Amino acid sequence: MNKVLSILLIFVVSLISALSQTTQRSFLHYYQLRNISQTAPTAFKFGLYGFENPAITSYLHDDDYLLLYSQNFNSSINDYNLGFFSGSPFGGTGLLYTRLGDNSVIDYRASFAFGDRNLALGLGYGFVGGDKSHFGRSNTIHAGLLSRSNPYLSIGISGTFALDKNEYETVYELAFRPIKNYPLTFYGDLALFNNQNLEAAEWSAGVSFEVVDGLRLNGRYFKDKTIALGLDLSFGKIGVGTSGIRNQDNDYSKYSFALRFGAEDRTIIKDIFVPEKEFIKLDLSGPIKYQRFAFLDKSLTLLNILKTIELARKKESVAGLVINATTLASNRAILWEIRDKLEEFRNTGKKVIIFIENADINLYHFASVADKIIIDPLGMISLEGYILGRSFYKDLLSKAGIGFEEIRLFKYKSAYENFARDKMSEADKEQRQKIVDDWLQIASTDIERSRKIPAADFRRLMDERMIYFSNSILQNNLADATGRWTDADSIVKKMYPEIKNLSSASKLSDIKKPFDDKWSSQKKYIAVVYAIGECAMESGIKARSLVNTLKSAISNPNIKAVVLRVDSPGGDAMASDYISEVIRENKDKKPIIVSQGAVAGSGGYWLSMYGSSIISTPMTITGSIGVIAGWLYDRGLKDSIGVSTDFVKVGKYADLGFSYSLPLIGIGMPVRNLNDDERRQFENLIKDGYSEFIRKVADGRKADTNKIEKVAQGRVWSGFEAIKLGLVDSLGGLDFSVRVAAERAGIQKEDYDIIELPKPGFMDFAALLSRLIGTDVKKEDKHTRFLKFMTEKNGKIMPMMPIDFFDEIPGD
Structure with a gap:
């Protein structure tokens, strides 16, 4: 160049x-x-x-x-x-x-x-x-x-x-x-x-010579013996200057006066203007995604929300945030991350006011961080607690003429129980119960502290009623006032009469700092790389292309650190290993911090294990170190719908995967079950795959394999528990992970920007088409994609979590 x-x-x-x-x-x-x-x-x-x-x-x-x-x-x-x-x-x-x-x-x-x-x-x-x-x-x-x-x-x-x-x-x-x-x-x-x-x-x-920030003295001598002197003063976004030039005969003298305005500059006087205090209105209506399309997409994204809160925290004129959470929809982990950032905001002495309408325990846990909770006069709060359940399809498959063989060797590896059983195994109940217990402990502790509700009273509130309406909500200190977002300005000004202005969050912008004092200093970046969805080569995390994105970020000299955001329930071990090996080979070259979202277990943990540091939210579902296999096969379906098959073969196992395809939907399955020899070979493959998984985790975590074995066996853990077990290094969200990456790279906040990778798509054509024809054009949902994925990977040894955990992943 x-x-x-x-x-x-x-x-x-x-x-x-x-x-x-x-x-x-x-x-x-x-x-x-x-x-x-x-x-x-x-x-x-x-x-x-x-x-x-x-x-x-x-x-x-x-x-x-x-x-x-x-x-x-x-x-x-x-x-x-x-x-x-x-x-x-x-x-x-x-x-x-x-x-x-x-x-x-x-x-x-x-x-x-x-x-x-x-x-x-x-x-x-x-x-x-x-x-x-x-x-x-x-x-x-x-x-x-x-x-x-x-x-x-x-x-x-x-x-x-x-x-x-x-x-x-x-x-x-x-x-x-x-x-x-x-x-x-x-x-x-x-x-x-x-x-x-x-x-x-x-x-x-x-x-x-810039004597101090914003005070510059200039002197210049010309060939014709003319001398020029200049003074420049900067006050941030404005500045003034003057200069004079005089020749040796004093018959020529010219003076100039300058006024500069616009860009932020180093300044000789801090806070020359004292801004009027204001509140910022932050609209969090709707779902939260990781990335939005480049064109015709105004979706909320996690990183933009966190950035907005940080800008408000740093801006002196901002005295508080007024948040519309009436239709906010996201998973527990992302809500916790935003709540954690708002708590940091409040710790500076600034106020948070949150408007809600109907809140379950997840949304109420989020809202409880506020100084003031305003609920709609007809609003409701449900403190129902937490539940993890799943649906079982064993009898459905049987009636449909489909057989399913679960090839499972490890106590807690329950990914295929949906298809092989009609209820949870005791091991799965045990691990899920521990997770919901952890979630409740986290939420109740936060709510009790923020709302100043004694622990015994909060448990009573949970068990006493299914739903609380506005009068009982106020009586029990679950909110501070009733009101609607449409009247937010008047409600907030009445509560805080010293605040005259409520401004839109669009008013906030990152102050661009001058760098003319740092010659040759290139702009520094921290790359946030998203690994979202099932671990697959062409879908989900799209490992085949993601590996090149990750390598490019690592090799870019201007990118000083990488944060890999993992929100994945696992899948194909090869897809996970494509990414984890790049991390293993390069984490000594620059920091590669793993930020775990709602789900980062099994193949999702495989993605994480070699990170320079693994950071999880307490609400994250992680771990699930183990592998499993399943065999979906025909047990009468093809006969009942009039499909027949025939084949010739050479080789003992040539017919093992011989399948037929159902018309229109293109999903088929093998025509027979495994025999004892084949099942025994699969079990040996599972043992080998598990040993390799354990070895890699121990290597990545710098731990003994026996220690990893004790927390493995396919068991899932909350992030709250995982830190105690050494599976993660810190509790925090994406914002915290970026700060850790910057600290490890030795750069200060004002010295870097964040770049998000892979680059988002141009536009959501399905959404555009829906608008044009006036009818929703449905995209393939996660469950359909999972079923296709499962049939494609039929019989494969998989580090994967159950299908219900796919629902936790934002985006689709």
């Missing part, structure tokens, strides 16, 4: 040189701008936003604007300039009005820049208005290069070419900082007009 930019710049400048022969100047040349430029562009901030060197805006972090006025006070005629300049990271525009006596001219320039913080190229175009012929002005094209390949040296090259005459100017700039990332800059520049030799060239040299 850098070589390409350099070649392009050399070509442009060479072309300009070849086309130019004369010595008359027909455009605003570089040193005519010395009255308004305190230094060379590459030495101080962003110059005039590409007006001199078009490449310079590549170091601008946000949109910025500059107003300038300059006047020669020793002149007997009108001699002044007015300028307006604007810039963004991608280019700039500017106009400079020059008045000299009775004549005036306006120079307009527009430019764009591309590249990175090491090397950037810029191109621009200039045109002239006013007394163009009087001043002999020509329209122009511009090219520029900015090279900052190390933190001590800045090199700029720019060229201006007159379109009406064969004339050009080339400017060379060199700036040096003796101390890394400290804005004390010595510089020199040189301008060559047409074929001028070096002796005839104009030049200047100077120094720019």
